[in-house]
Amino acid sequence: MNxxxxxxxxxxxxxxxxxYLGKWKEYDAYEPVFDGADVSFxxxxxxxxxxxxxxxxxxxxxxxxxxxxxxxxxx
Numbered sequence: 001m002n003x004x005x006x007x008x009x010x011x012x013x014x015x016x017x018x019x020y021l022g023k024w025k026e027y028d029a030y031e032p033v034f035d036g037a038d039v040s041f042x043x044x045x046x047x048x049x050x051x052x053x054x055x056x057x058x059x060x061x062x063x064x065x066x067x068x069x070x071x072x073x074x075x
């Protein structure tokens with residue numbers, strides 16, 4: 001999936017941009033972000049997930065699972 005498509009999807013979801021996080025499970029994962037100097041806390045740390053021609057937001061369950069995977073990888 002090209003980055004322009006991912007950024008366009010992020011904008012459709014109300015964000016300004018997306019940053020590539022890396023592989024997560026069988027997906028390419030991106031962090032949807034707002035442009036600006038201040039940190040924006042808007043709720044769960046949802047990701048944009050792509051696989052082939054499919055682009056979607058992570059579910060709540062996937063957001064929590066990704067947090068757990070990250071914690072496990074740094075401990």
